[in-house]
Amino acid sequence: MAGVQVSNVSRSFGAHKALDDVSIDFADGGFYALLGPSGSGKTTLLRQVAGFDFPDSGRISIGGESVERVPVEKRRIGMVFQNYALFPNMSVADNVAFGLSVRGEAKAVIASEVQRALDLVQLGKLGGRRPHQLSGGQRQRVALARAIVTKPRVLLLDEPLGALDKALRVDMQIELKRIQREIGITTIFVTHDQEEALTMSDRIGILRDGRLVQEGPPEEIYDQPKSEFAATFLGDANIFRGESTGNGIKLPDGTAIAAGAGAKLAAGAKASCAVRPERIRIATDVEAQDAANANMLKGQVSKRIFAGNNSTYFVERGGQTLKVIVQNTGIDRLAEGQDVVLRWAPESTVLIATS
Amino acid sequence: MAAQGATASRSGLRSALPLLAPAYLWLTVAIFLPLSAMVFFSFMTELPLSGKPWAFTLGNYAAFFSQSLYLTLLLASLRLGLVVTLWCIVIGYPAAYVLAKVLKGRSREAIFLLVILPFWSNGLVRIFSWAMVLREGGILDTALNAVLPFKINIDLMYSYPAVIIGLVHSYVPYMVLTCYLTLQAIDDSLIEAGRSLGASRLQVLKRVIIPLSMPGLVAGAALIFVPVVGSFMEPRILGGRTGTFYGTVIEDQFVAVFNWPLGAALSFILLAVVLIILAVASPVLRRAA
Known part of the structure; x- marks a missing residue:
């Protein structure tokens, strides 16, 4: 586990400034929501932390180690994608095993770790299924198990509940929070759903047009918004x-x-x-x-x-x-x-x- | 429920009939009838059109087994099919990957056009263009000697490599197109997911991308292998004396020797062999896909 520090990060795509001098300190073990309308830069910021894209300027460190030029596969992160991105050619167990297997872990170790991760997300019996045989909520859990089985330093979630219906989403919010507490992993969660941000996170960062508008605990942002935008976007x-x-x-x-x-x-x-x-x-x-x-x-x-x-x-x-x-x-x-x-x-x- | 379903599908078939009929009528007239005639010819001693007396015989098929030349040529053709298919994969798959995953917008369209271009040019023109490139004192020879400080002699004309080059050029678009379609259907987030789990680009390629694009590889391979095994134009023009393959022998029977019955029999043996190969390979390929 490790905290993540983003310092003065900027990133432009052509003339468009996707991130403009953003600094956030993601505390070790915290659950952090990045909230903003579409095009606000929240996903771009998550991709900088993940390592899919590198910032034009600024620094990113994970656990004190500078990583802004380290490619994603060397950053030891776990990521859950909006569409889950499960490998359709593999069983559920093989999906979860992927990260351990590319690392060259022993078969027995992989099997027991995979089972533990599947048990944690309450899918212990479905290891033999194929992704297309699962419901949306189950796929979500597999994606989460796959992301945490490698014991990453930080867990990144890109609108992970966006594709679920309302009732399931509330269940998954509680479930996700429980799992996050249980393993105590630093979690960065991108969402455009203010209710999700309020109920799940320890801290919220609100982004707009590539800039960090306000940052703090949910209660503080809700009760003491510092701008009209923060006041109307959150609540x-x-x-x-x-x-x-x-x-x-x-x-x-x-x-x-x-x-x-x-x-x-x-x-x-x-x-x-x-x-x-x-x-x-x-x-x-x-x-x-x-x-x-x-x-x-x-x-x-x-x-x-x-x-x-x-x-x-x-x-x-x-x-x-x-x-x-x-x-x-x-x-x-x-x-x-x-x-x-x-x-x-x-x-x-x-x-x-x-x- | 089941009865209802059956009625629904029957009425579905009835309404679909006007749509299916033209295709099936055309296939019947244009392929099934001439092919049946060829099957008939293959069991005859003489072509009935020439006015000579004729009888039924199995001799045309026996000829294949009595003369080792035919088997040798068939094996050479199968090997040719395999080699050309492999080269098409080696050349076509990376191109398809770049088209599907790296290039976007205008540049993709432009490169795509270059890939399709061979399709739009006449086959004979294509082959004779290669002849001009490959022969001694031809374009390749002259160009290389103009650049290189030492003198080399490039005369690929009338050789096995020339046949391969011509065939790969003709058939590589099939591989690019079929692989492009399956690669394009692979969600980019799968590649990102693989890398976020610590896999290098090569590991992602081996474990995610290639398995998921297998249907395209298999389809492309089948589309290339079958016609290449029976090909005769490229072997004859680019291969010269070395270009004797099973396909050219069949062509000879029809065009030069006028032994249509033997040509037909050899064709059907080829068809049978290809079908057997595809049948044997299909369970393996389906599992891979």
């Missing part, structure tokens, strides 16, 4: 744009929105506030006072989407559509067209500098 957010008042903003129509105590920005600068939809209270009572939820806006419900355990209200306010998520408590269902008041706490408001 949903209502964005208000205006002028900074020091610890809040003033909207163009003069309405003030206060941010939490820690927020500080030079007054007068352009700034925005992000508020998560589930942090906003929605009510019909205009007169009621609520000291804790000092921020208040009036609006009109334009649409309600009922999703069982919660409802999403779309509220029109000053030409902007705001989103509010309300838990289904069985009371206070609001109709479309109704005038409402939105209130939320300054602590639920994140002040973001814009330029």
Whole structure:
């Protein structure tokens, strides 16, 4: 096992900058998600760490050893591909054995290691099958067993759950996390699914246009996004744009929105506030006072989407559509067209500098 | 369920009949009838067209076994087929690999065109062009002597190598095309997966790419081996006196000696031998594929 350090890595394809001065420290034994829209450079970054492609500049080290010019077969990594990439001409056991066998391990060692890896992914009895006889979830497990049987220093996963249906994906998320904990391997996981990133990883790196936008534990990125992009890409957010008042903003129509105590920005600068939809209270009572939820806006419900355990209200306010998520408590269902008041706490408001 | 399935497939056949009929009618008229006539001829003493009296005989087939020359030539032709097929693999497979896995876009199209080009030129023109290249004082001889500081004599014309060169040139596109198709179908991520597991490029080639492209290799080999064993044009023009093979002997019977019955009998013996070889090889090849 080993940590991975990516320092100032850049990579261009023609005029297109796929990676622009990216630095991330992947801690030893951690589960790290690289999140971003397609074309953000997350897969390019993973391929640099894997060694399929070399950076134009910058350094990559695995376990302290500099590897940016080491070809993939010498890096001792394990990789799971989006389409699994199982060898169709080999049985499941031979697929898993491949890495050990090219290394020239003894037959007996290979057999016992392969069995152990297959047991770990709960496919111990399917070694004799061919890949095409397996379901999507089983192929996924074989791909994982094949990647970890060689005891790699780092496990790289390229959207490994993208091809699975929803229920299976949730099962595999739990399974993958269990296996990762069990062997304690440094894992880098590329995904465009924010929920996957939130539920599985210890840390998340958000990429956009080849740059690292923000990096940190899931809670921190969700609660304290540093940019509008981070706020809206990881989870949903209502964005208000205006002028900074020091610890809040003033909207163009003069309405003030206060941010939490820690927020500080030079007054007068352009700034925005992000508020998560589930942090906003929605009510019909205009007169009621609520000291804790000092921020208040009036609006009109334009649409309600009922999703069982919660409802999403779309509220029109000053030409902007705001989103509010309300838990289904069985009371206070609001109709479309109704005038409402939105209130939320300054602590639920994140002040973001814009330029 | 089963009955339903049967009805479905029967009605499927009925609707497919108009689509199948032209091909099968054509095959019947154009191949089956003349071939049947040839089978008939091969059991005759004389060609009925010449007006001479004729009788049924097995003598034409017996001739193959009574004269060791025919067997010798057949073995030489089989060896020729094997050698040409091997050269086509050696030359065609790497080209197919580069076309399928290395080149992209425009450059792939351009190289592809160069591979297909022999198909579009007339066979005789192709062979006579080789004759101009290979003969003493020809293009190859002159070019090499212009470059090299010492004098060498290149006269490949009328030799076994010349026959091989001509045949490989004619047939290598088949190997490139069949291998290209199977190589192109191999997902690049399989190659990357192999390398991520610590395999060198050579190990990936041996354990993943070649096994997966085996169907293309087998198809290409069959497409090349069968016609080369019966070939006569390249051996005759490029091989001269050394170019006597089983195919040229058959051609002689039809064109020069006018012994059609013997020519037909020799052809069917060749067909039988080729079919036996393919039948024996097919289980092995299928397992490999």
